[in-house]
Amino acid sequence: MMNPPEKSGDLRALFESALEIAPHERSDWLATHCANVEDRCALERLLAADDLEHATVVDDSFDELLGEVGKIDVEGPPRGTRIGGFTLLEKLGEGGSSVVFLAHREQAGVVQRVALKLLRRNLYTPDEQRRFRDERRALSQLDHPGIARLIEGGLTDSGTPYIALELVEGESIIAYASKQSLNTAGRLKLFVAVCRAVEAAHRALIVHRDLKPSNVMVTSRGEVKLLDFGIAKLLDSEDIEPTQNRPMTPAYAAPEQFAGGHITTATDVYALGVMLTELITGRRHEAGDSRTPSAQVDDTSAAEAHAASARALRRQLRGDLDNIALKAMAAEPENRYASAGSLADDVERHLDGQPVSAHPPSRWYRTSKFIGRHRGGVATTVLLVLAVLASLAIAIAQARSARQEALRANTVRDFVVGLFDTASAHLPRDQRPTPEALVEQAQRKLAQPSSLDAGTQADLLRTLGEVSLSLSSFSRAESLFEQAQSLAQTHGDIDTAHDAQVLRADALQRAARNAEAIAVLNPLLTELGKKPSSTLLRAYSVIAAAQLELGKPEQAIAYRRNSEDLAKTLFGSESSEALAAGFETGGALTLLEKYPEAIATLEPLLARWRSLHIAEDDRYVEAFSNLAIASNGIGDAGADEARFRELLALKKRIYTAPHDSIARTLQDLAAILLREERYKEAEALLNESLAMQRLIFGENHGEIATTYNVMGSLMGAQRHFPEADANYKAAISVCENAKLKQDVCISARNNLGQSLYSQNRLDEAKQELTQGLQESRALLGNDSPYVAYSMTSLANVAVKQGDFKMAVRMSGDALDILKRNGRMATREAAQIRNGYALALLKDDRPTEALQEIDQSLTDWQRVEPQGKTRHVMMLVLKAQILNKLDRGNDARAAAREAIAVKANHDDLPEKTRQLVRSLSGDDNAYADTLPSAK
Secondary structure (H helix, E strand, O other): OOOOOOOHHHHHHHHHHHHOOOHHHHHHHHHHHOOOHHHHHHHHHHHHHHHOOOOOOOOOOHHHHHHOOOOOOOOOOOOOOEEOOEEEEEEEEEOOOEEEEEEEEEEOOEEEEEEEEEEOOOOOOHHHHHHHHHHHHHHHOOOOOOEOOEEEEEEOOOOOEEEEEEOOOEEEHHHHHHHOOOOHHHHHHHHHHHHHHHHHHHHOOOOOOOOOHHHEEEEOOOOEEEOOOOHHHHHOOOOOOOHHHOOOOHHHOOHHHHOOOOOOHHHHHHHHHHHHHHHHHOOOOOOOOOOOOHHHOOHHHHHHHOOOOHHHHHHHHOOHHHHHHHHHOOOOHHHOOOOHHHHHHHHHHHHOOOOOOOOOOOHHHHHHHHHHHOHHHHHHHHHHHHHHHHHHHHHHOOOOOHHHHHHHHHHHHHHHHHHHHOOOOOOOHHHOOOHHHHHHHHHHHHHOOOOOOHHHHHHHHHHHHHHHHHOOOHHHHHHHHHHHHHHHHHHOOHHHHHHHHHHHHHHHHHOOOHHHHHHHHHHHHHHHHOOOOHHHHHHHHHHHHHHHHOOOHHHHHHHHHHHHHHHHHHHOOOOHHHHHHHHHHHHHHHHOOOHHHHHHHHHHHHHHHHHOOOOOOHHHHHHHHHHHHHHHHOOOOOOOHHHHHHHHHHHHHHOOOOOHHHHHHHHHHHHHHHHOOOHHHHHHHHHHHHHHHHHHHOOOOHHHHHHHHHHHHHHHHOOOHHHHHHHHHHHHHHHHHOOOOOHHHHHHHHHHHHHHHHOOOHHHHHHHHHHHHHHHHHHHOOOOHHHHHHHHHHHHHHHHOOOHHHHHHHHHHHHHHHHHOOOOOOHHHHHHHHHHHHHHHHOOOHHHHHHHHHHHHHHHHHHOOOOHHHHHHHHHHHHHHHHHOOOHHHHHHHHHHHHHOOOOHHHOOHHHHHHHHHHHOOOOOOOOOOOOOO
8 A cells, every 4th residue: 555645735735636627527537646545535535525515404413413424435445456465356345334345366376356345444543453453363263164264354554454355256145045946945954054154153252243144145056155254343342433333234133232232142143033034934024023924924025935825835934933033033132042053953953843942842742743754654653553453353353364464464564664764874863763772673573483474574684784784884784684685585575685685795895895795796787787776776886886996997987877877767867866876976086086077076966966955964975075085185275174074073963983984084184184284183083083993894994094094194294204104014914905906005105115215215115116106007097196196206216316317207297197187286296396396406407496396385385384394395495496596695585484484393304404504594493402383
């Protein structure tokens, strides 16, 4: 921002000159002749006041007039004005307290677009400015996918506060719901997402104070984003804001806001209640209106809300939703929901057909809810009782027949099978019976003599096996499926026998017995292919997973595509089954590290799943997990710790521990913490994952090998090389014992070679890395990223052995492979480029080396801003290159920048520490006498 004029006379001269300009031409004239933003705003206020010279004095009280001082609306700074590091592009909107602009800044060739909010009041005193900075710091830690992220906050030279927020492209929640023609359930699911975001802010001790539909945006993917967190906090600070200027929107403000009372989280709950009413009725709640939402519905509001008639909409809202909204909007804060989370819980209970806390308790209410949730089960029970009475009557009449006996047996079978189908682990834990208890109870009954026929027993055994499979009890599931297959064949029920055989193969595959699984299925495929069915669909899925584990990716992808086509034929392209089949294809692409293809496959499928309002079951969770891994793999900053913690919480809600899916996410989260150099937290998660995996898989499984591999990387990052080598060798041993041909086996061998290289055991390192390269090419082809990783590690060895031209060639070839795979924006690419720069320096090509290290530093700061150790090592290499180019001052500056990074002393190699000291001229930098940063 430019400095203000030194003489006050300059403003007077500009003012008098502007008076000669026609009013409609003044804006352009001021933009040309007055570059200073603050001076231009002052001139616009003077000119506006001059235009009001002949206005009549209004008959208002002095206090009322005083409250309007400073509220003259102006256009704000023009396009091109710089605020902080941002350049204003255009005005997006304005309110009583601020003006919002579209702005951008460019850093290292990357353009960042933001919504920049410029507040209308200045902060003049040091205390005010300190409070503003403290609040911005607190808000910057508010990290939730449903809240627009705070990017930066600051003060202009004149004390005007501004904040830059994540730019959210979408439309308000009301407009989105109307445009998408969402039904009541769809609108309620959106509202729950809003409540969860508000709940996250409340946990961070931040109250919004101005919740309204225009502050809740929904993206084209159906994702909710809350805006304007923290602005009201600044404006409502009692020590810096006049009491008559409390920030609120009257239509959504709680009674205590009008009364000047204490603002708490209950204030936001009230606004949520008003928003809920508007969202489901199409009519905004008016203050003082004591009617229920259903009573406010008329023909016009029903049409605005969704396609339902007014009568149908009133019927949907009457009862639970009326009570929920009224409780949220209670006049007294203590009578509202205790938190936004409690409000969300009640809405979810309503969606699930469970009793809500807002409804007055009664036995009939809870009974009716139970019947509503379990209509099929209750109806079956009633039918069973009637069947028993009918059978008794038949017995009394001594008129039983074989056909009636079979009917009774089938009725019993359908009832019991239906009971166990409710134990599926696809639903959240609080909505299903305990599967373990049901399995144990059924096993005890089946062990006792009974009159159940073979068909009934086969169905029961198959259902028990499916429950065991969902609980990762693979050995028990295999045994149950085998028994079911045998009984069904004896009974002549070929369809059930085939189904049990496919399920048995599924259990074998999940237990890493892939070749056995394929051997069980191969004889069946021809027979199943004669009549497309869900059994064939599952067979394709099992074979694809087994082929993938056996290192045959092309065959695996082909079977996945077959599954997609078959699911569309059987269930329709918009069905959950068809979408889930597509999820599996995306999962296979993720596992093969074909991340761009995986993202292109998964993103539209997940968006479609959400738009159809299908429950977020384990299939959705697995797909979401794979998308997060793929996004993380290409360096997408959105796939961060918060995303994986959210995924872990979702999995724990769906599955019962120990479960392989929970263990896998613990492992993924540990890898993220490892990259952020949070070693103790990462180690705890890995130990938890490993203990869970051992209970599920035993010792020889690909997931066990992966955890050992990540643990090795964790130890290596801390330079605990013996422990690192032991873990890498344990991973390789698992691969050999289980005869696995997976990328984790290649990764572990490559990592072992890199660890040996770091210990200067170069011949051993070269041997391991060469074997890893051969295995990579044999298993994954010449263009696999793992081939690139092995090549760059061998290049590092070549540098130490003095073969610099070989190092340059291999590093360059590795980068070309990543480029062909669309992976140049990843952390691995930044590390390989760093090795390339070192090879170029050693080959006496410092100018090219400097170009590569600069790009490497830029990429690393973008994808791994918390990776301080690698950042320091890159800066040290840059200092060495600059020194080679006889740019001593620049070399010292780079070395001192490395010191300023403040990496953990213990994580840096001694050679790196020595170079920092010699290149910077600071003998105390990273000295052994200094304490560690951690």
